[in-house]
Amino acid sequence: MFVTQGRDIPVLDPHGTIADQQKTLILITVALGVFVVIPVFVLLFAILWKYRASNTKAKYEPELEGNKGLEVLWWGIPCLIILALAVITYISTHALDPYKALESDKTPIKVQVISTKWNWVFVYPDFNTATVNYMNIPDNTPINLELTSDAPMNSFWVPALAGQVYTMNGMATKLHFMADKVGSYNGSTANISGEAYADLRFKVNAMSDTDFYAWAEKAKSSTNVLNDETYAELSALSERQPETTYALKTEDLFNDVIMKYMHSGGTSH
Numbered sequence: 001m002f003v004t005q006g007r008d009i010p011v012l013d014p015h016g017t018i019a020d021q022q023k024t025l026i027l028i029t030v031a032l033g034v035f036v037v038i039p040v041f042v043l044l045f046a047i048l049w050k051y052r053a054s055n056t057k058a059k060y061e062p063e064l065e066g067n068k069g070l071e072v073l074w075w076g077i078p079c080l081i082i083l084a085l086a087v088i089t090y091i092s093t094h095a096l097d098p099y100k101a102l103e104s105d106k107t108p109i110k111v112q113v114i115s116t117k118w119n120w121v122f123v124y125p126d127f128n129t130a131t132v133n134y135m136n137i138p139d140n141t142p143i144n145l146e147l148t149s150d151a152p153m154n155s156f157w158v159p160a161l162a163g164q165v166y167t168m169n170g171m172a173t174k175l176h177f178m179a180d181k182v183g184s185y186n187g188s189t190a191n192i193s194g195e196a197y198a199d200l201r202f203k204v205n206a207m208s209d210t211d212f213y214a215w216a217e218k219a220k221s222s223t224n225v226l227n228d229e230t231y232a233e234l235s236a237l238s239e240r241q242p243e244t245t246y247a248l249k250t251e252d253l254f255n256d257v258i259m260k261y262m263h264s265g266g267t268s269h
Contacts, residue, residue, distance in 0.1 A: 016161035108142040112254040129219040138212040155191035170261035179206035
């Protein structure tokens with residue numbers, strides 16, 4: 001922790017319910033690992049000191065056998081740690097299932113995510129709007145994502161809010177998360193997916209309910225229109241686009257993108 005102090009490491013500075021649980025899991029796992037690592041290094045330096053060249057009194061016994069106490073110690077502790085990790089992993093795997101909806105008194109916001117070769121497209125079907133390379137959400141509200149790819153397989157990751165989930169063409173994956181405070185959070189691909197993968201970045205802006213719904217109302221009247229034709233142009237671009245807001249003028253863009261690859265039977269990796 002001293003090494004990371006003062007550094008901007010989103011995984012260790014979570015601002016979402018899922019990311020916070022993931023941080024706790026990381027710290028528990030590291031703490032358990034320390035019980036193995038520290039004794040190893042302590043014994044290493046102790047042995048180096050005891051059997052140094054100048055210590056002629058040290059008795060070297062390479063064929064030592066039958067010490068049941070030591071056998072129990074160096075086999076028992078690692079086995080207990082592995083058992084503890086197995087239990088923790090089993091519990092956390094189910095608790096942090098990205099397909100598991102979050103409990104809340106608020107109505108979830110549905111966002112459909114499409115990764116292209118150079119850009120991220122966020123579709124809000126319930127608000128008749130869409131965005132490119134940024135996503136606005138209300139804070140303390142469950143966000144239900146459906147994700148797919150209109151390009152090679154990719155990976156969606158906002159480390160301060162949730163874990164990463166793959167986007168694959170011809171299918172939909174899911175991710176549920178919730179930001180616990182207002183702020184702007186960096187997202188990116190966690191996958192090496194081609195020439196432009198380093199530029200596949202986006203922002204997630206968590207705002208108050210009032211600000212979000214005011215933005216959504218204004219966004220659906222944007223002069224930029226996203227329909228089948230303009231989406232085809234966007235997905236064919238070979239450069240990153242600036243953050244853009246669109247009025248959504250197509251009924252089922254997300255499923256249309258999925259079905260495009262279902263008919264072809266091919267998947268890019």
